[in-house]
Amino acid sequence: SQQGEEDPQALSIQEGENATMNCSYKTSINNLQWYRQNSGRGLVHLILIRSNEREKHSGRLRVTLDTSKKSSSLLITASRAADTASYFCATGPAGNFNKFYFGSGTKLNVKP
Amino acid sequence: EADIYQTPRYLVIGTGKKITLECSQTMGHDKMYWYQQDPGMELHLIHYSYGVNSTEKGDLSSESTVSRIRTEHFPLTLESARPSHTSQYLCASSAQGEGRPDTQYFGPGTRLTVL
Numbered sequence: 001s002q003q004g005e006e007d008p009q010a011l012s013i014q015e016g017e018n019a020t021m022n023c024s025y026k027t028s029i030n031n032l033q034w035y036r037q038n039s040g041r042g043l044v045h046l047i048l049i050r051s052n053e054r055e056k057h058s059g060r061l062r063v064t065l066d067t068s069k070k071s072s073s074l075l076i077t078a079s080r081a082a083d084t085a086s087y088f089c090a091t092g093p094a095g096n097f098n099k100f101y102f103g104s105g106t107k108l109n110v111k112p
Numbered sequence: 113e114a115d116i117y118q119t120p121r122y123l124v125i126g127t128g129k130k131i132t133l134e135c136s137q138t139m140g141h142d143k144m145y146w147y148q149q150d151p152g153m154e155l156h157l158i159h160y161s162y163g164v165n166s167t168e169k170g171d172l173s174s175e176s177t178v179s180r181i182r183t184e185h186f187p188l189t190l191e192s193a194r195p196s197h198t199s200q201y202l203c204a205s206s207a208q209g210e211g212r213p214d215t216q217y218f219g220p221g222t223r224l225t226v227l
Binding site: 033035040041042043044045048086088090099100101102103104105107 | 118145147152153154155157160170171200202204215216217218219220221223
């Protein structure tokens with residue numbers, strides 16, 4: 001399977017702490033994206049990083065990509081209770097712009 | 113907020129019924145997708161389309177069918193629902209090369225329960 005795998009499966013932290021989630025994948029990609037899903041809802045796009053990029057920032061989000069290790073990490077700094085959600089990585093396989101492969105997600109709980 | 117809509121949001125039906133899950137987007141996106149997601153689990157691609165009159169099956173085998181007669185509309189149909197079809201169905205669209213290329217915009221989902 002080309003699907004990404006997130007690690008850890010669940011993460012519980014206090015408000016104000018940083019949260020780090022990791023994603024590993026198996027095949028060559030042209031981009032990797034992170035999405036957030038609040039309980040029982042649709043997914044919301046957070047950030048996209050292309051295969052030729054190593055790091056990207058958006059507000060309190062920082063994403064890194066290591067194509068040699070086929071892995072990515074998402075860092076949420078100064079977490080808030082509103083960040084409580086599931087976070088998924090999605091990979092766009094190289095040579096195919098029509099498909100995305102989602103991992104099983106990391107469930108983040110930020111305690112106030 | 114993405115302009116992509118799904119109806120119904122919740123559906124409880126009996127075994128053997130025919131159902132259609134609706135998905136519409138007003139962004140003019142060429143690509144549309146259907147995913148199936150069990151609670152707390154990963155998303156599985158079951159159908160996708162890259163334009164009118166083009167549809168493809170995804171990686172997860174599904175007994176559902178789709179059609180794409182209009183750009184904005186991508187309905188999913190189950191001819192005879194079974195309890196194994198109980199799941200959440202998420203519709204998404206994307207427009208490569210415009211704005212945020214390769215980004216998928218998701219609808220709120222339809223939670224289907226088959227008794």
